[in-house]
Amino acid sequence: MIKSQVKYIQSLSHKKQRDEDGVFIVEGSKLVDEMLSATNVDLVELYALESWAKNYSHLPVEMIALHELEKISALQTPNQVVGLFKKPVITSAVPLHEQLMIMLDTIQDPGNLGTIIRCADWFGIETIIASKDTVDAFNTKVVQSTMGSIARVKVVYTDLEEFIARNPRLDYYAAALDGAPLAGFTPIEKGVIMIGNESKGLADKLLARATHKITIPRKGKAESLNAAVATAIILSHC
Amino acid sequence: MIKSQVKYIQSLSHKKQRDEDGVFIVEGSKLVDEMLSATNVDLVELYALESWAKNYSHLPVEMIALHELEKISALQTPNQVVGLFKKPVITSAVPLHEQLMIMLDTIQDPGNLGTIIRCADWFGIETIIASKDTVDAFNTKVVQSTMGSIARVKVVYTDLEEFIARNPRLDYYAAALDGAPLAGFTPIEKGVIMIGNESKGLADKLLARATHKITIPRKGKAESLNAAVATAIILSHC
Structure with a gap:
């Protein structure tokens, strides 16, 4: 070389x-x-x-x-x-408002984003809407941890408040620690599952726009769940 | 210093x-x-x-x-x-045969083990049975990714076949790609959820001892799920 x-x-x-x-x-x-x-x-x-x-x-x-x-x-x-x-060109036959999507607010760990993309692919999610400060999907560590799913899931980087303003009729399901139990919502067939930053969770301004707040019931003592794990659990109940 | x-x-x-x-x-x-x-x-x-x-x-x-x-x-x-x-001394008031436990076969990534311990803690699992070649729970990367749960979840390193031989009456639920859908089993209240190595899955000799084979239904195209994610999803349905 x-x-x-x-x-x-x-x-x-x-x-x-x-x-x-x-x-x-x-x-x-x-x-x-x-x-x-x-x-x-x-x-x-x-x-x-x-x-x-x-x-x-x-x-x-x-x-x-x-x-x-x-x-x-x-x-x-x-x-x-x-x-x-x-970079792959990923197109979907399904219009956005008919899809189940994931929205990511400031996910910073490459392994978490890669794992979320891989899970999305497993559960048939075609589109992830990510805040501009979320780690880049084509970062090598992200790509490696997607295990190939990077070729099948589209990650769109945009201003999340503007996305919500442009798509006001969608259902927005925020993952939060003080929501209603997950089981009461499922199956979720379309809309947007909102996942927050690894340590701060979802920004207040986004939480305020959520139409539903979902909580994964806790039986033990951990303070929180890893962001990728929370995403995966919610998707598995959709 | x-x-x-x-x-x-x-x-x-x-x-x-x-x-x-x-x-x-x-x-x-x-x-x-x-x-x-x-x-x-x-x-x-x-x-x-x-x-x-x-x-x-x-x-x-x-x-x-x-x-x-x-x-x-x-x-x-x-x-x-x-x-x-x-190292913490972790004791449980519940006898092993009344607990829901996780069994890990050769989990190698410290982040995965840490995430599994954190999830176990969220879902109230007190005991993880790990193969001797699973990464050490007190490895610093593991400890950091448990986010504190290392103080509450006991990880026992042992020969897994011997464990099964010593505890033949427990239900063993193997996470596998060719099992029956997860929803058919839940809720699982006690027994052992068996999770395999990141790339090879569960060893055949362990799979042969499973009393049930569980699969997380796939809607998309990813080949597999991350080991920690699969564990979390199964626990969330227990």
């Missing part, structure tokens, strides 16, 4: 660069395979160890040495291949 | 050292506060920046400089204080 290539791949750890170029990074043989088989994700280039590259010679793959892989990988233990892909 | 203290705190990143001394590390003001207020967790010593230490002068706290905190902290952004505590 020439130095400028290494620098370019490294620069894609910044959202600004990813946005400008419309690309993102996928690491490891399993996840790269999954992206290669996704019809809506276009390959730009692969950088791989010889042991991997020799089986993919029909694709644009550059053979690299382990020390080069270590330089361009964001993983503690790099796994054979780093792929550069165009 | 003298060099030997720094080395000792660092040595507690190893399970062997933690086990020998019966201690573990807790980081950050919120979590340390929670441990200080837990009646079953004894404090050994605190190492803290002056800004924090001055409010805790009634306790054994050693004032340290930021560069020292950075040396002994496992966090990317150290947070004011590192506490050394005796």
Whole structure:
């Protein structure tokens, strides 16, 4: 690899660069395979160890040495291949107001967002509405923890108050500690499930716009649930 | 801090050292506060920046400089204080065969185990039975992601086949991709919920001992769910 290539791949750890170029990074043989088989994700280039590259010679793959892989990988233990892909184009046949959606207010942990995207995909959610300060869905740690679901779930970054103002007729279900028990609401077939920041929860101005407040009943003593876990539990009851 | 203290705190990143001394590390003001207020967790010593230490002068706290905190902290952004505590003594008034328990087979990600412990605490589970190769519950990353629940949930490391052999009359509910839908089983009030490794699932020899196989119904396309998420969803339906 020439130095400028290494620098370019490294620069894609910044959202600004990813946005400008419309690309993102996928690491490891399993996840790269999954992206290669996704019809809506276009390959730009692969950088791989010889042991991997020799089986993919029909694709644009550059053979690299382990020390080069270590330089361009964001993983503690790099796994054979780093792929550069165009961001997926995700379309839905269902209009927004007929969908069950998730709204995320300031989710900051990449692992949480990745897990939420993966859960959304499991439960057939096609759209996530995220506040502009939520971690970027194409952050490498997020992508890795989606386990491939990044190709199937659309994450739209927008001002959440404006989204609500533009879509006033939807039902908004806020996950909160002082709501009514989850079981009383289900099944929820459409509308928006609102999930708040890991430590602060939902902003008051968003909570004020919720049409319903949902609580996951607690039997023990933990103060709260992890944001991704709360999302998953609510979706599993929808 | 003298060099030997720094080395000792660092040595507690190893399970062997933690086990020998019966201690573990807790980081950050919120979590340390929670441990200080837990009646079953004894404090050994605190190492803290002056800004924090001055409010805790009634306790054994050693004032340290930021560069020292950075040396002994496992966090990317150290947070004011590192506490050394005796491992909690957790007892239950309920005999094992009357409890709802979680069994973990080779959970490797510290964040997953921490999240499972936190969920267990939310749903009132008092005991987790973990395979010997499951990540240690007193690993600092696990402790941090339990958000304090480490003081309330007992994690017992044992040979899982032997546990089942010793407790043959319990109901064993295996989380699997080819089981019967979750809704058909609930509520589950006692017995053991079996959760498998992040990538391989439950070992065949354990699956063979399950009395029931549970599946979380899928509506979308994700291949699987995160282990902590699957645990949380099942518990929320119990």
